[in-house]
Amino acid sequence: MLHKNHENKTEQIQMVSLEQLVPINHILRKISKTISFNFIYELVEDKYCLDNGRPSIDPVVLMKLVFLQYLFGIKSMRQTIREVEVNMAYRWFLGLDFYDSVPHFTTFSQNYRRRFKDTNLFQEIFDNILMQAYEQGFVDTQLQFVDSTHVKAHANRYKNKKVKIGSKAKSYQQKLDKEIQEDRKENNKKDLKPPKDGLPEEKEVTQSTTDPESGLFHKGEHKEVFAYSIQTSCDKNGWILAFDSYPGNLHDSTTFFSFYESKIKKYKSEKIVMDAGYKNPAIAKTLLDDNTLPVFPYTAPKRPKKSKDDYNKNDFVYDEYYNCYLCPENHVLKYSTTDREGYRHYKSDPKICSRCANLKRCTRNEMKQRTITRHIWQDYLDVSEEYRYTYQGKGEYKLRKETIERQFGSAKEYHGFRYTNMRGLMKMQMKAALTFTCLNMKKLAIMMDKKGKKEPRNPSSPIQTNNLMYKIMKFHNMVKKSSNPRLLIWGLSTL
Secondary structure (H helix, E strand, O other): OOOOOOOOOOOOOOOOOHHHHOOOOOHHHHHHHHOOOOHHHHHHHHHOOOOOOOOOOOHHHHHHHHHHHHHOOOOOHHHHHHHHHHOHHHHHHHOOOOOOOOOOOOHHHHHHHHHHOOOOHHHHHHHHHHHHHHHOOOOOOOEEEEEEEEEEOOOOOOOEEEEEEEOOOOOOHHHHHHHHHHHHHHOOOOOOOOOOOOOOOEEEEEEEOOOOOOEEEEEOOOEEEEEEEEEEEEEOOOOEEEEEEEEOOOOHHHHHHHHHHHHHHHHOOOEEEOOHHHOOHHHHHHHHHOOOEEEOOOOOOOOOOOOOOOOOHHHOEEEOOOOEEEOOOOOEEEEEEEOOOOEEEEEOOHHHHHOOOOHHHHOOOOOOOOEEEEEOOHHHHHHHHHHHOOHHHHHHHHHHHHOHHHHHHHHHHHOOOOEOOOOOHHHHHHHHHHHHHHHHHHHHHHHHHHHHHOOOOOOOOHHHHHHHHHHHHHHHHHHHHOOOHHHHHHHHHHO
């Protein structure tokens, strides 16, 4: 039956409290119930004057405003304030009543500029929330998953200039140079001479004039954007353990070493799972030297060949005892030299190759000589390769899509981590800290809420007693029908 309501009830005075208007299962209720934010007062105490000036806005309320923005993926602080004005759950979370005025949208930006800029405040907030989860026994750091994601910078792709920058020395370069010289001595080769000019090589890069600290990232074959690369680590349960921000034009294998030393080495994990972008001998050696096993995926060898029948590097067998390679035709490729990058060169005999029936499958150069390279740290990479073939290694690598990749997907889809409207590495670091803090905060609140609702199991409850009696009777009937000892062992294990 059609019914029309002509009575306007919007102007009626209602006797209701703000507490009644917030749903019982709202995520903000769970966060407020299970997480204490009093630690923020200690973190910001030295950033306020205690005996002079006007009373400030409560630091916890100020931080909760930012948490609301990142928890619900609101694009800006201006829009966040608009949402707080009309959303009763947001007001309740901030501790405001119906008539309290909401802070101006510039309040946080002014506090950031005057108090929080160039500080470690947001990292400390992230660490404290993670520590609360760790104390509850939710975090397991023995298995880590490391990956990076790109966040689009607030910069026009076409406002740029070409600049020349000096290439930085690799963190492990001194150790590598020392082992190269030792390897050449063992093989009766002369020491490599230092470069003539002694200056670092320069390369030309495209730099944004809007946000110079971002980097040009090639997204696919045709699209290029200025972006930031966020190196991230999480455990097998999806807890974000560490993060760091870098320009988007730096490769994952380049930024990993500083990220590892400053952020994740302290956890002393048994294994670290990474994708193919991190698979190189230097990373494998760094981790294995610290008693951490790297877990890498399968990577197909580079094939500069023209047909599927051509021989690739995997078709050649390395003989560690004689320090040589054997080709598919059982001919020897002898050691030739070790280059500056740490690769040993093994070359075939052109006289033998010229008479080989499968020469075209092996090489097409004019010298009729095949060269195979092997890094002096390849043995470390082989250790991880052996583990990759195990069922456990394959299973741990598959967990990436359920852990680190899922966290990236959630951050971009629900928390505004696909792009940034701020400029500079420091502000990008702040955005990453707040985003991952909210991810951990939401996870902690949900798990603590479930933990509080669980009732302790009573071993003498009627349901469990009946289940145990049912299993005993079932086992008794099985023993009657069969005298197989394996069946007896299996039956006992099911009780």
